[in-house]
Structure formats: structure tokens, C-alpha cells
Amino acid sequence: MAVRPLSLHPDRLLPADPALRAIARELYGAVCDLPIISPHGHTDPSWFSDNEPFGNPSQLLLAPDHYLYRMLYSQGVPLEALGVPSRAGPPDTDPRQAWRTFAAHFHLFRGTPSAMWLNHVFVEVFGIDVRLSARTADHYYDVIDAALKTDAFRPRALFDRFGIEFLATTESPVDSLDHHHAIASSGWGGRVVTAYRPDPVIDPEYPGFADALEAFGEITNEDVFSWKGYLEAHRVRREDFIAAGATSTDHGHPTAATADLSPADAAALFGKVVKGGADAREAELFRAQMLTEMARMSLEDGLVMQIHPGSFRNHNAALFASHGRDKGADIPTRTDYVGGLKPLLDRFGNERELGIIVFTLDESTYARELAPLAGHYPVLKLGPAWWFHDSPEGMRRFREHTTETAGFYNTVGFNDDTRAFLSIPARHDVARRVDCGFLARLVAEHRLEIDEAAELAADLACGLARSAYRIDANETMAPARRPA
Amino acid sequence: MAVRPLSLHPDRLLPADPALRAIARELYGAVCDLPIISPHGHTDPSWFSDNEPFGNPSQLLLAPDHYLYRMLYSQGVPLEALGVPSRAGPPDTDPRQAWRTFAAHFHLFRGTPSAMWLNHVFVEVFGIDVRLSARTADHYYDVIDAALKTDAFRPRALFDRFGIEFLATTESPVDSLDHHHAIASSGWGGRVVTAYRPDPVIDPEYPGFADALEAFGEITNEDVFSWKGYLEAHRVRREDFIAAGATSTDHGHPTAATADLSPADAAALFGKVVKGGADAREAELFRAQMLTEMARMSLEDGLVMQIHPGSFRNHNAALFASHGRDKGADIPTRTDYVGGLKPLLDRFGNERELGIIVFTLDESTYARELAPLAGHYPVLKLGPAWWFHDSPEGMRRFREHTTETAGFYNTVGFNDDTRAFLSIPARHDVARRVDCGFLARLVAEHRLEIDEAAELAADLACGLARSAYRIDANETMAPARRPA
């Protein structure tokens, strides 16, 4: 098989119809170079505090990306062959050999967002101009490996090159935030902030919950084994996170259940939880109650609250035993928002100063539950198409199912939600292209004027993320308060 | 910001592709002026009996339209500022000021059906030619207010101008039907009829159920506290409604549950219900049983039965406490039709003289449950895309998900289902455009011949509503009995 050329078509992802494409191109042209606002993601802050060169191509692009190795695993490739670490640590796999295995299976990604993101990185970041295949594997490895050894490919240089205005990472309440402090005091101008992700000390079923609780007490100097002290510890750490730039919290729960127990009942439940005596139903109730407690604190301290429910974590029992968390075996489940969120909404749903952003992995809830809820409750906004749905078809369905009931202004722009740092520009570019394609159709069908679409394209690219996540930017107006 | 022109593009909502648009235009051109059949809606019959001028712009267009104020509320605008009545009555809000607040937030509706319906009303009904914004708010207010004071904008004049052939309102079993009697004896030719909506005396959890039951006894002179008398009262009132032109009943239940209890069990359950002793499960069972009882009566008296399940009413507890029902806080829920309807279908599913029209707010049931059920059972037909789905994308999904299994002839045309009288032509126009766009795609993909599409366009606009709702029209043939 011949080596085939690789390039990025300037009209990729825009609608094929010439009239739509012309409109989409105009809209996209005005937003493609806007700065990147990344209010939710999972990059490693030590990259930016230490600014050390990234490792080899496999270690950077393959081993940490569960989108990639889950697909290869589904077709029979062992994780060891790809250099993915197990509980025993990284396997003894030659990174070049891992890359060759990946390259030989690259056709599996045809039609997937992973292929698009990677090709964007290959062309735009590394300047490669042939397609990845078994035949070009070594060429790729050599080019990328050489680039990574240069200063231009260190984390801060790439951050600047990518045009990132704001990047949030996610840390646990027991994290020291040292990397963020180091970034802040480094004199480097990049805005990398944290976000408060308290699952490890909120979810009684989280692996290592007891140890995390212990550490939570130590880092806060609070008696976290009393209900009062435990809540106070959250307050303390939220302030620490705010001092480290955080504007939001994030909550990854199995369901969208919330609860609003009396203080006495909540304290009693917590007592059971800390003694390790909570059964599955009580663990669920505790997580549910804690969402309401977090909302209460958000109302006090202004952190925007994000709820990411509906993933059955670590579905593959054997793989979890051998390799641990986050190995591509998290599977979405049906999620009930109408009943689940009601206790929290009954308590705080009408608060105008509180912001709660809800995500879903269950697309059947877009039009049925989430758009009607966000189109009514002042506290609620809809997070963008998430995880498995963070893709051209997924993003298109998100707009088609939510816009007519929730409008655009109850959504919050794009989240890349990634630990794959190099793919951040690619992901934002995909979102901008898909949104401009959707807007172009509304214009071509005379459902929206072109000037409205142009404003919306900019709002979807940057403005809504800035206002929903309360990111200061002097040059930005909150979209909902635009003068006439 | 400059004042911008407003007009309705003749091709709006038709597909952008030139080949499709040409076909859609041809199909739409032949049906756009067909009369309006509105077999299900919530306009106020007193408008047509009294024929008094409508109030001011805010009172007419804003305060009663939960599509509008729910969106503004979601973005922090208090209902008081819009003139929406609370339980204490209408607020003391200057209607012009309310209109200005609405106008300043009109961009929130970009991409929503509300914007389309309103722009249609502004242009077609009031002849306005600039876009609504904070800057044009007063101009709008003045133009609309002046028009409403003229005879040409009284209810009957607009009814005639709109080309409405048939308009059904919805009344409770304790309604006197005086307005309908007054219309009938007025000499005015407009056909405004009622529909039987017995929820207030069927749902034990309906606010004011006990009082409604009392009134039900008084208006029928039946002993409605005995099971036999209660059923007889329904028969009596159904006859009254038929005399007032009704061709249908309507049932808005939280779920699609039906039941088929023995007469003794039904009587015992009713006994518990009238004593106020039914718990949530028994209330649900009673509603379920009553759907089967209503079907039995429909088989006797010929009223077409409509089932509208799946809305979680008054989800916002605080708002319900302060403002009461129908304030934009009804949220759809997952609905099970396969199990829910089975008892009723086991009893009456194969009756050829009975017509039951089922609606849904849960689009995941279109292809999975409703199209297969309607494509098999002689009694069942599918109501159109409803409420949150009564929109271009929603209607398109309805056709795409139901047609291949249920065909077109197990659907019933369009329902506007609105209390916003002025928007009725706009809503029917949207439905006709979207249906013609869908048919045009089938023609362009050679899945349908153009002559078939033309027949279908007319059936979807008028014919299917006439036959499904048993509306006499000498000039109409029932579509399923068309000669070859």
C-alpha cells in the first residue's frame, strides 16, 4: 500500500451543501482565531509548573488516552502492547513498538473524533504530511520524538502557541495545589487554574475513601469525622481553591440524585458513612445530600457547580482488578434528572446568584428533561455534549435537541474535558466548526438572521463560557446583558 | 445598535438544498392556503362568545404565554416584571414596562419556535417591519395596542381572517358550556366547539378534586359519590359536550398507565378515592382505571379519545406555592407505553369503531413504542409532535422516527394545542412547511413519487385531522378510503 498524503481541508466538518458551506465558512472565519477558554479539563498542572519536555510519542499521545486504547482493546490488542500502565506500573514495552502497533490499527478510528483530533495534531502541531499507517509509523515516531526534545514543544510554549486564555485543571480536596501555586509565582503569564473535585471525600464507594477522609482532616486541620467539621473542611478547601484561581466545582456521580435531609438526618447519615457502615442505598443518599450541601456553599462562595452524572465506572471487573480506574471501561447509563434534581431544585432552584451546570451521557434526556429544566430554572445551565458525545454528530444532536426549548443562552459554550493537552486546539476547532454549521443551517432556512448567527458563533466559542464560568475578561460582555 | 428590518422569507423552514427546496415549495404552495383545522387547543371560548377587544399587548401576548416567560425566568427575570399573575392576582406592573423587559431579552429566543411564531404574528397580523429589541419596544407596543382597539382585531374578525374551519377548546366536566351555547346561538358562522377534559374529576391528586366532584354532582344531578352515579355523571356530561359540538375527549395524566379492574374492585377503589383515603399508588390506579372507563364510553358515544401523558406538573415547588399551575414548570418524564397501555388495549385494542390518539413528551418512545403500537392496533393513532417538540426540529424527528413503522396514515395531522390565539396560523404554517420539507426529501431520494407527496401534504394539513377527529366536511374524503 502506498504512503498517502495527509492534510487538513479548510472546509472540514462544514456542511457539504454549497449555500450552507458558504455561510458556515463566513461564520467560522470570524471565530476560528478567538482565544481558547477551557473551563473544564484534566491536564496535569505539573506540566505547566515544571515545564519539562514531554516524554516520547507513545507516552504522550497513546498510553494516557483512553479513547485510543479502548478501541484497540475492543479489537483484541492487549493494553500491555500499547504501554498502558497496570496496577503494577507501566509495562516493559518499547515505546516505538507500541507506536507501531497503534499505527497498524489506525484504520479502526475511521469516522471517529479521535482520528480527527489526532490528524489535527499531526498536521498542525508536528507538521506531518503523510497518513499514519504501519508503513509510516517509524517516520511519525521519529518526527514527533525529535520535536518533543525541543524547547518549542515544552508545555508553556505550546500553551502560548495554542492561544489558550484560560485553562482549568481538576484537583481533589486533598491536593496541595503546589503546582498551581508554583505557576502563579513563576512569572509566566499563562492562566492555569484549578477546580474543586471533591468526589474522593464525598463518595463513600470511591476507592480509598477512608484514606482520603483522613488526609482531608490533615490538610484542613478540621475534625472531618464530625458532620460540622466535615462541612467546614469543605469550606476551608473551597477557599484555598478559590485562592488558586478556581471558579468552579465538579461532581462526577453515578446518578443525578440529590437530597435535602434535615441537619439531624444528614449528620446521622454522615455518622454511618464515616464508620464505613453505609450500604449502597445510604452511600447514594449521602452523595445526593452532598450535592445539595455543595450548592449551598456555592451560593455562599460563588463557585459555579458542575454535575457530571451517569457513568457506570470501571464496568470491566477483571480489567479494573488488573489495571485500576480510567482504563476505557466506563459506560454511560440511563439517567433521571427530573426526579433526581428535584430536592436540590426545591431548595435552591430559584436562586439567581447560584450557577449549576448539568451534563449528561444520556442523550435521550436532552430534549425530554434537560432543555425543559434549563429553560425554566434560573440556577440551571446545560453543559455541552460530553465525553462519548463530544464529536461532530454528538454536538449536532446536542444543538438540535436542546436549542428549541432551552435556547442558546442556557448553554455554556464548549468544554474540552481532556487530559490530552495537544488535542485541545483540535477539540475547540471541531466544536466551532460544528456550531457554525448548525447556525448556517438556521440562517439558510431563514430561522435566524446572519448578524444573529455571527453574534452567537462568538458567544458559543468564548462568551458563554466566560459568563457561565464567571471568568473575568475586561473585553467581554455577559451575553445575556447585551444592549439593544 | 441600529434598528433592523423584519420580514418573513417565503422559503423559511424549507430545506436549503436547491433541489429539495424546489420540490418543497411546490408541495407547500398547494397547501399553504388550505383552511385551518384545530382539533385540540386551549383558547378561551368567551373570546368568541363575547367578541370583546383583546387587552393590551403584554396582556395578550406575554402574560399568558408560558413558552415566553419560562425562558425569561430561566435567565433571571422575575415573573412579576412580565405581568404574569401570581396566586394573589395580576401584579401591579405597567404593561408597557413589561413589554420593554420582554423586548430587551428577545435575543434569548434565537433559534426557538417562539421567535418564529412571534415574528409571524408581528409581520402578518400587525404589519410590523422592524425587529423587536429594546430600541423598538415602544414602537411595537404602540402599533399593537392601537390595532387591538379596532374592530378588525376582535376575536371573531381574526378567526375569520385566519381561515379557521374548526376550532376546539377544552373544558372541564363542571363547566357550564355557556360560552359555547352563546356562540352557537349567536348567528356567527365560526365553528368553535368544546372537548371533554375530565382530569379535575378523575385525578384524585388534582388541586381542588373534592370541590370539583361536588360540582360534578350538582351539574349532573347524579350521586357522584357512588361508583355507578359517578360513571353515569360522566355519560351525562359527555352527551352535553357532544351537544356543544365536541368530537373528542382529552386526558392529561402523569403516566400512560391504564387498568382493567373488575367492577367490584373498581367500585371499592372509587370508594377509597371519594373518601380522600387513596394513597399515591391508588390515585395512579384510579386514573389508570378511568382511562379504560373513558374508552368504554367512547366506544358507546363516538368521542375520539386523546391521551396526553408524561408531564411532571408544577415541578418548581416554590413557584407553584406562589404562582399556582401552568407557570412554565411542567417537565417531561420517561414514559412507558408498552406496559402502560396494555390493560386498556387488552380490553378494547381491536375495536374498529374506537379511536384513541396517543401523544408523548418522550421522543425515545416514537420509534421504539408508539410507531409499533399504532402500526398494529386498530384503535391507536399517533398525535403529532407535542409541546416542547412542536418545533421544526421536533416535527422533523417525529416524521423521521414514526413514518417507517406507522406510516403517515396512523398519524392525525397537526394540533396547535395553544392558548395563544394569534399564533394559530403561524403554528399551522410551521407544520405545513416542515412536513412539506420532509416529503420533499423523500421525493428527492426517490422514496416517494411527487403525486403521492402532494396527496400526503394535503392529508397532513387537513385530511387526517378531519378523519381522525371525526369532523364532518362534505368536501372531504377519509384519506384511508380513497378510491384507486
Added chain:
Amino acid sequence: MAVRPLSLHPDRLLPADPALRAIARELYGAVCDLPIISPHGHTDPSWFSDNEPFGNPSQLLLAPDHYLYRMLYSQGVPLEALGVPSRAGPPDTDPRQAWRTFAAHFHLFRGTPSAMWLNHVFVEVFGIDVRLSARTADHYYDVIDAALKTDAFRPRALFDRFGIEFLATTESPVDSLDHHHAIASSGWGGRVVTAYRPDPVIDPEYPGFADALEAFGEITNEDVFSWKGYLEAHRVRREDFIAAGATSTDHGHPTAATADLSPADAAALFGKVVKGGADAREAELFRAQMLTEMARMSLEDGLVMQIHPGSFRNHNAALFASHGRDKGADIPTRTDYVGGLKPLLDRFGNERELGIIVFTLDESTYARELAPLAGHYPVLKLGPAWWFHDSPEGMRRFREHTTETAGFYNTVGFNDDTRAFLSIPARHDVARRVDCGFLARLVAEHRLEIDEAAELAADLACGLARSAYRIDANETMAPARRPA
């Protein structure tokens, strides 16, 4: 009404946009004449063993096709009028009269796949050039009836003419497989094989379960009333089926529940089942356990396992009483795969030598559950759009919802799943056209290169079915092992 011409447009089902259509045409042109691989269906093997002429048009095309008579039944046509057999046997209906009734209602199928399949058969198989209607009913009847009396329309002649390379039927474990043996020893070259469908001896709620178990013991000479003997009997018959060419098993269960009981618990449950003492919950648990047992045997003997869950069988109680199974009253239900499949996947999910193909009637699971599961577990692949979704819109949704997460290579090509033998070419043609249309859009939006699309078009038409169903074909390479 005039008689109207009928022809098949060469571009039917391809996208209307000229750029997309040109690409789709190119892709389709290269695969339209590839052989038909039909790895899952319900044709009658006696057709091919006996090679007798088919009966009259109604008996061949109408009476056995539940897609057709369910639609007519839904519009009030009695099954008797169509010649559909009841439990008392075939009705005494003149087949020409039945055909006329069908023809007079043919407009009901506008926009449905049935109309497309039939028109394909009318034109391609019988050379008819006018549309079916009341007026042309007799012409159709005469042409088809005359053709069926000729040798060119005997089953083997049509099989050869259709270009079928591989055709699987489905038999029960108590089937003698005599027809398959007769085909094998006949000297005719057509490859018609069986598939193992053990529902009648696995599902305690299957009508006639006790009798089937008895027969299962007789045909295998095993003590099928002991757990050990029962499992051994499955092993024995699976070997018989493999000898008759089977490469797969098929399991049509109400849900996707699986279980992994201890041997002792499984034996105890089986003891209850054979005594007829299992309640609904235990019957479900037994079916669930048997899926895991079947997976264990597939790992031993190499049969690919197919799971078809989620149909509520015989929903219409009165019709089931009068007419029995498979009368168009099977209705899909919500299906849970994430919880349901977990026990089986915990046991065998990571086995690289085991193949399990999962189907669904619940499209909401495509993107939420099935694509993520198939995109991770080595054993799982996704069956194509099935039954009610085996249609242009249904197939398009399948690709749009599954490709981005599962890729193309975790799917298995097309299944016609039909007992309507004459429609097999039509069905495969529809699938190829729709897939080429989908691929064309990816190419036009620069999400796929044209050479990749061309490879995929051939894989979707033949290659993936061959590899997933382990069908030997010397000329074929397993798609996932293509050299670079």
C-alpha cells in the same frame, strides 16, 4: 385515477445534494454487485431442499409478511381478508381477493421500507412497470402467478439469480435438520446453512416448553431433566448444527439480562424450571443464566453468539389467542444492556476467541450503551439496525449514533433477518445505498478520505459479515487485519 408507471430510480436512497450524490454513486457502484452474505434470517430450508414452485402471489408475498398485514390490520382490515392463518389454519379466503384488498390499501405504505422492498421485487424480480393499486391488482396477480409457475422462479433458481453467497436459516434444537442435510447431499451448489436458536428449550415461558424439552431429550439421547444432561444435550446439538454448516447461535430474549450463578445454584434453578415451578422472576433468571452457559459453549466450539433482546412478544392478547405467535403484535421495550450484560461480561468479556453480536430495538441505547460497550469489550460487536429500524432512516441513525464511539469495525455488516425470500436482494440493496450515502457525507465533510470510504463500503457490504460470522471465503481478508 390513471394507472401510473413504476420504475426504480438508479439514484434512489442516495443523498439529494449533488456533491454527496456523486460520491455516493461512485461508492455504491463498486459494491452494488458484490455477492449477498445473509448470516441471519428466517427463510424456510425446505424451499431449497425440495425446490418446489412457490404458491400464489398472496400466499408468497402477503400472508407470511407481518410487516404488511400489521399495517393493514392497524387500519381496520381483518387478517382473514388477507389470508393470514389463524390457530384454526388458513382462512377460506380467495387469494386473488386477498391481493385486491392489499392493493387497494397500498398507499398506507407510503414512506415505509415495505413499499420500497416490494417495488424492488415487483420491478426487478417480476418485471412489472405500473404501480400497485386497486386498479392494477389483477394485472399484478396474473403476472406474478404466471411467473411462479415457471422453473425460473423456483427457489434454487432465484437463489442463484440473486447472487447469494451464504444464507443462514434458524432452527430449533429439536429440528431434525433434514432439509439442510438434503440440500448438502443434493449436489446443488447453494450454501444454505442453519443457525442454533435454542429459545424453545431455554425459555420456560415459551409456549410448548415442556414438550420441546421432551423432544430435546429424544433427539439427543441425553437426560435433559438433569442439569448436566441438559447442558450436554446443548453441546450435542450444537455439534449437529455445526456439522450442518452453522457458524452462529441466536437468542431472542425479552431482556438483555445475564447471570453467572454457581453450578449448584444453576442446577437448583434448573430443577425448579423442569418441574414447571419457576415463577416469572426465576424464568428470567434461568434465561439469563443460559446466555452465560451458551457463551461458555461458544468459547469451546467457536459458534458466534447473537443476542436479540427487547421485544415484548404477542402484546395483543386477543390476537394471540385467536391467531398465535408472530402476527405483527411484537412491540419493542426499553432495554438495559449496561446492567444486563455485566454478569456475562464479567465472566467472558475479555476473551479474544469469543464473538458475541448484540442487537437492539431500543435506539436510545445505541450511543449511550452499545457503542461504548462494543468500543471496549473484545467479545462484543454490534448487530445492524434491526427489525423496525431496518429502514433508511433507521440505518442512518444506527451509523450516526454508533460510529463515533464504536467505529465501523465493531459492527458486523448487514442482516436481512427476513422470511420474505424475494425481498433479500432489495434489503441488501437498501443497506448498501444507505451506508454509501453515510460514507459520502463523511467524505464530503472531509472526515474520511475517498479511498477509506471505498474500503469501508466493501467491508460493510460483505467483509465484516464474513469475518464476524466466521464465514470462510478464500478471497476475503479479515478487515481488521488488513496490511498497511
